[in-house]
Amino acid sequence: MLLLINAILILWISTVEGQVGHCDFPRINHGILYDDKKDPPFSSVPVGKTFYYSCEYSFVSPSKSFWNRITCREEGWSPTPRCLRLCFFPFVENGHSASSGQTHLEGDTVQIVCDIGYSLPGNTDIITCLEDGWSSPPKCSSTESTQYCGSPPPISNGDITSFPLTVYPPGSKVQYHCQSFYELRGSIDVTCRNGQWSEPPKCIDACIISEDNMNKYNVQLRGKDTKKLYVKTGDFVEFECKWPHKANTSIQSFRAICQEGEVEYPRCE
Structure with missing residues (x-):
């Protein structure tokens, strides 16, 4: 038994000593x-x-x-x-850089200043030396577009203020207006750039105060003898209980605000 244990120890030591890192x-x-x-x-x-x-x-x-x-x-x-890439930086077309004529190592960044009316792709001012070369060509391109736009985009409950054309040259502007009682949100002007119109505004719904809704909650307009009223978004409208009903909601609720076509009526019982 002792001989067997010795043999196992000798074999283990020999194996460990023979191990080599790699x-x-x-x-x-x-x-x-x-x-x-x-x-x-x-x-x-x-x-x-x-x-x-x-x-x-x-x-x-x-x-x-x-x-x-x-x-x-x-x-x-x-x-x-x-092995790192070497990127040669040439003179910048339609711009300049302190790195012109120099060679840069992979990972280096270079700042470019474009002439007025020119820009790099993506409107950035920095390019990077990558494994396959510069992240974008060191060339400043003109920002002036020659692409025309079609008709301005339509909007709900509104329209442009000028006579519509089928084609508009780059840089053209048109203005929008909303129908009565609708609130305009966004820029009143849209511009043709690169063959696309900028985002048009929206006409936010007005609130219609109807006799049916007022009868439902036993309320009427305070100081106004009318059965229907249009209220712009953001404007307040005041109610009161019809006789002989009493208020069932807070005093503040009787001065309600129109929010994008919705108004919360007070209640009387």
């Missing part, structure tokens, strides 16, 4: 690996193994050396093998 075989994007022994690629390499690599054209290592040495350590490859 690194995954280096595969470097846009990099070229050099191995003086011309070993074929394999899945892993032992700790202590050294390789040299260089980067493809338009890419460079963090050290900016042509040949770069990497060594397999217990924690992995040291230094970490990388």
Whole structure:
């Protein structure tokens, strides 16, 4: 029994001593690996193994050396093998930048100032050097549109104030107005830009105070002898109980406000 235990211990110690750390075989994007022994690629390499690599054209290592040495350590490859993109920044068309004529490294950002009437795509003023080049071309394009617009968009309970045309040149403006008792929300003007009209306004519903609703709650208009009343959104309307009914809601409820076509009636019993 003792001999069996000794044999197991010897086998375990031998196994542990034979274990060696390793690194995954280096595969470097846009990099070229050099191995003086011309070993074929394999899945892993032992700790202590050294390789040299260089980067493809338009890419460079963090050290900016042509040949770069990497060594397999217990924690992995040291230094970490990388090839970073080089982005040449030309002179800006229709604009300028302090980086004109310079070369930048992947991850760098460059600020561009466009001439008046010009802008970068997306109306940004910064582009970034990425793995596949600049995030957008360093070119400022004219912001003036040559696209025409069709008829202005229709709105409910409202219309434009001018005679409608079938085609409008870029930069054209039209104005809207609402029908009586409807409240206009938004800009009164809409503009033709890039073949599209800007967002039109809305005409918010008026409140209709009807005799049927007033009879339902036993109320009438205070100081007014009418069976129907139109009230704009945001305006107040005052009620009172019909004789001989008494108020069943708060005093404040008898001064109600019109909110987008809805008004809450007070109640009398």
